[in-house]
Amino acid sequence: MRKTILFLLLGCILVSCSKVLFTGRKQLLLVSDSEVLTSSFQSYKQFIDSVPASKDKVNTALVKKVGKNLATVVETYLNENGLSASIANYAWEFNLVKSSDVNAFCMPGGKVVVYEGILPVTQNEVGLAVVLGHEIGHAVAKHSNERMSQQMLVQYGASLTDLLVSNKPEATRSTIDAVYGLGAQYGVMLPFSRKHEYEADKLGLIFLAMAGYNPNEAISFWQRMADQSQNAPLEFMSTHPSDANRIATLKEFLPEAMKYYKK
Numbered sequence: 001m002r003k004t005i006l007f008l009l010l011g012c013i014l015v016s017c018s019k020v021l022f023t024g025r026k027q028l029l030l031v032s033d034s035e036v037l038t039s040s041f042q043s044y045k046q047f048i049d050s051v052p053a054s055k056d057k058v059n060t061a062l063v064k065k066v067g068k069n070l071a072t073v074v075e076t077y078l079n080e081n082g083l084s085a086s087i088a089n090y091a092w093e094f095n096l097v098k099s100s101d102v103n104a105f106c107m108p109g110g111k112v113v114v115y116e117g118i119l120p121v122t123q124n125e126v127g128l129a130v131v132l133g134h135e136i137g138h139a140v141a142k143h144s145n146e147r148m149s150q151q152m153l154v155q156y157g158a159s160l161t162d163l164l165v166s167n168k169p170e171a172t173r174s175t176i177d178a179v180y181g182l183g184a185q186y187g188v189m190l191p192f193s194r195k196h197e198y199e200a201d202k203l204g205l206i207f208l209a210m211a212g213y214n215p216n217e218a219i220s221f222w223q224r225m226a227d228q229s230q231n232a233p234l235e236f237m238s239t240h241p242s243d244a245n246r247i248a249t250l251k252e253f254l255p256e257a258m259k260y261y262k263k
Contacts, residue, residue: 021083022202025195025199028146030148033108033109036145037090040108040111044093044107044111047113051098051099053097054098056116064095067094068094069129069212070129073211077210086140087110087139090109093111093112096114097114097115097116100117101115101118102117105135106136112136112139114128121224129208130208130217130218133213134203135204136204137200140203143199147196193240197241202249202250202256204218205253205257209259215257215261222250
């Protein structure tokens, strides 16, 4: 049984590795788009149907305009480089909802929601493009698929751990299980979430540049976001990078992003 689980784990890892666009990072994808998108689209529709749409016609139109601009340049780049299959089943959608939360999110397949509460921080079209570029980055890099794959491996690992300590006393097994859980959470799951955030930031900068928005404006936006942050958790225990680390990493990547910028 142990050998079977190990064989399955190694087999999955060997056949399911791919690389993230632009960053070149290798990622493990055990979950395909076909397994994710139908559920994602249904969940997105349920969310949109359950929350009030923004009555701000100007900003609603701006969200859709900027989102379309960014999605178009991404699709064009992928088509020109023979990579269109990676988003073949995506259905881009950008909606502004009535909420004071300072937030935005993207579901697999390109379904993006922007909350009204983040508009005072975005301030203008370029600031909004920073937010949407970041969210599109998550979608293009298939971070949701990767996250699900990581959770699958953690579950397999927990099963393997149980087998390996099955002949140990109950107290010992409980301690080992607890340590494994903490190790998986703080050693794997949270760091990968932070890695996804940094990667979405970088991809977002490139998409901004491709669409004609100045990537340097991303620094100003995240500085404004930092001013909004209060009682933020320690980065070690957070799924998001600290504001200072995020801004520093963006500054490091700006020269690369500017190569794609055409005024």
